Amino acid sequence: MKILIVDDEKIQRDMLKGFLEKKGYEVSCAADGARALSLFNDIPFSMVLTDHKMPGMTGDELLAEMQRINPLVRSIMITAHGTVDMAVQVMKAGADDFMEKPVDLMVLLEKIMLLEQAAAISREAEELKAGMDTKDLPITIIGNSEPMREVLSLAGRMAPTDYTAMIRGETGTGKELIARLIHLLSPRSDKAFVEVNCAAIPENLFESELFGHEKGAFTGALTRRRGRFELAHGGTLFLDEVGELPLNLQAKLLKALQEKRITRVGSETDRQVDVRVVAATNRDLKQMVHDGGFREDLYFRLNVLEMELPPLRRRRTDIPLLVDHFLEKFVTRPVSFDPEAMNILVKYGFPGNVRELEHMIQRIVTLCRSSIVRENDLPPEIRFHNAAETGTLAEKMDALEKELILTALSRHEWVQTRAAEELGISERVLRYKIKKHRLKN
Ligand SMILES: Nc1ncnc2c1ncn2[C@@H]1O[C@H](COP(=O)(O)OP(=O)(O)OP(=O)(O)O)[C@@H](O)[C@H]1O
Ligand SMILES: [Mg+2]
Structure with missing residues (x-):
């Protein structure tokens, strides 16, 4: 296990380092918070022992920043003797434990070993209760972080209604998965979930795709065809990447949503459709409305209920759970990540979010022959990624x-x-x- 020691006193650092190295730990040292953070960004430490009072950044501030970078990190705060109410303060700062100076080395070793064990146990417990109970559903959604629990609870409350729901989120955050969840939890679950990828349908085919056409309505319309609205009748229509829709098509979509009626291309009569619409976008639609790229009336029509899917870097504690989920999905042999490799993943920014993680795991297990994935098995762009966003x-x-x-x-x-x-x-x-x-x- 890799341990980082932060203390402004060299004697203290050397003493702890010497002792812990003899006990088989890999130890690095830093004399202040800034240097500690820079090391922390580069090396996958599992534990930090930090002094409380240091020039510059305090131990509290340092721990808060480290937790932000890697919430899996364990920490022990080392304080000057006789500081009152230290235990309370330390808890608030997010440290797992604390010790007073002079440090009793055997007690320190015991605490470190306890924390190592506790980390392993809490990992297992987390895995057991990971995510919503989706086992009766044909999809699995992993997520036990606070933001994901809120998402799942919100999806549960949105599902029973017929209101249009808008899911916003960066690419790969799971928008489609959540749209499916909303459908599956809704009274419409026994009817169809029909997807329309607004970015992928050619403009000239859009009307026919959505509303269908009659035989002979245009060259090539050899048979009568039902559109996606009709196919979704009684069920849910998922309008994916709705921000990519050109303005003239936005008008046609709005009309169908307002009137709940559609007309097949080439038909004289219109027909009633009963669909619940869930839309998704990774664009800032409000800004697009402001800039004239998206109709305001359509925006309000779609945005009755709204949900924001947090990027993976804002729910880093879900990363180990997702890793296990994807390992199970892609390999039959038992494979696991060693703690350092996992620390590196947890600190990475994942601009492509869950999809990027999924593809990465797939690639790693295809290439890695051993049953344990280590630091060197990770792609270089992740190994050398600098977690310093600020x-x-x-x-x-x-x-x-x-x-x-x-x-x-x-x-x-x-x-x-x-x-x-x-x-x-x-x-x-x-x-x-x-x-x-x-x-x-
Ligand atoms: N919480 C999760 N648990 C398990 N798998 C997930 C989770 N979130 C996303 N995934 C998986 O990640 C991949 C991407 O998810 P999805 O397609 O829903 O993202 P998206 O937000 O629609 O992306 P895009 O904006 O690129 O269309 C899918 O394979 C999905 O199954
Ligand atoms: Mg999608």
């Missing part, structure tokens, strides 16, 4: 430099001459920077 200009430039170098190196299979050439720097400078950023293949 930071000073210098820190961000540093992170960017690291990323650019890494990308160039991977592109040229770590042939330094070529990477240096691409980056427009000398090989000597590249070697220096590789060392500085501790990059390795």
